[in-house]
Amino acid sequence: MEFFVEFDTQVPDATPESEVSDRARAEAAAAAELAAEGHLVRLWRPAVSGKVVGLYRAESAPQLDGLLRALPMAGWMRVTVTPLEAHPNDPADRAGRSARRQESGVGNQLPEPRLDQIWRLEATLGDALDVGDTTEGHRRIVPLTAGTFSGPELSGKLVPGASADWQIILADGTALGDIRYTLQTGAGALLYVQSRSIRHGTTEVLARLGRGEDVDASEYTFRTATQIETAAPELGWLNKGVFVSVGGRQAGRVVYETYLVA
Template sequence: MTAPFPGAETPEAPGLTFLAELSVTVGEPIDVGQTPEGHRRVIPITGGTVSGPALNGRVIPGGADYQLLRSATLTELDARYVLETLDGRRIYVHNSALRHGSVDDIARLNRGEAVDAGSIYFRCWPRLAAACPEWDWLNTRLAVGTGERHPDHVVIRIFLLD
């Protein structure tokens, strides 16, 4: 990579540490319809699993993904839900994301059909918040992630920024 301007050194990018993979099960979309901001949908979160080197447990049913279809190729995602660790502690997740793909692929996703994950740009920035001392360190970390939308679930891989 070249320096942004002559004589400047390119700074080192922060590293990433894998935290966990979430497999989030979802229900049928609730279609709100076209609003001034775009087409709104609400996707109920019905459960799921959490597995990783530092975080394991389940996704508690009851959250939702509040979607805004900005265009035929771009969707903004705003998911809010709760994880429960193996020791019974709860972690609140607010996950913002962008999903982009071809008109055909996004239409297929919105109809609940399978689409090759490699053809969709799905990136997120989850914020995790914990009230208990054991997980307090999550309150002081930033995370990014990748996503894959499947017909009945979403896979989110979360990485902490070093």
Template sequence: MKGFAMDLPTPKLDEVCTLYVELDVIREMGAGRAGHRRIIPIVGGTVTGARLAGRILNLGADWQTIFAGGLAELDTRYAVETDDGAIIEIINYGFRHGPEEVLAAVARGEEVDPTAYYMRTHARLETGDERYDWVNRTLFVGVGARFQQAVQVTLYALT
């Protein structure tokens, strides 16, 4: 068709950082409109990587919905303070699901191979600090793992 590009670029993923997110005790809300609701406070952690490094601030939470069949909808909002003093907001949305026995082991706080279940996110980062303005114009995806009182997510820039 005239006027349409035939050879679009193939997106690539560039690793940006790994988030080690420390969690407080789960606050159970009970059954909601779509599933079981719970809030998991985010109380700290670290950010390591070549493009972003710093600490996760003691604020924010993961507002989860657990659907029939075990699908967890992850909906987080928190902030990072970089080693050089910038504040970056992170809004991370995604899904965690897998075989029932694997999810039960994760729920018990057991160490589970992260390849045994699916935990993927897409993240929006935002800052007013000019040194990190690139995060305002970049799409991010993440791969994660859940531990007893923590989550690990590696973020990749979609380029």
């Protein structure tokens, strides 16, 4: 435990100077011994008062009381002890925790993630089904009718009839997507892909996208958090991956580049 201790020393009147000097030397020696034992951490003399304050460590308040009563000048001092508790914002405490983690072999440095591209999907779009204003917002369903994908390890085609983007369009034109599509690899494995997306930009750019115009992807933001499911044993790593995608909306089609966060 740590304690904040205040010492108010009052030397009795008519005390010989020799006794004061002797006790002061003995007090200094006792302080050095307490410091060596780890009980005395710091001592200060505030500029605005004659008191001395210190930071002490002890197993308990009774142990500290015994240590202070044994000081050579204890009979001349009025002592106030305040037990201390750790504060979550204490920088020394954070540094100590970091040092303890390093001593225990647990480092504080986490690995930096990297992005490995899995595929680029280019898909054509059918006519949007405008559901209208619902409790969630303006609902549109945009079918993905055909497409192909390719990447370093995977390639294949989009399965029509099992792929669409269930969109909510906000008042400012921002599109929130629930994109679900099915892919089939060249080896015949089926991949079910679900992405939660957001597409936003300036009012003018979003209006052009809403009209189905071909807008460069650098003029707006289109990102997704993606999850992939498959029953193919050789592609089981897809079930355990964390994926993100970058999207681009073009006239009559959409492009998704999907990355594994490694």
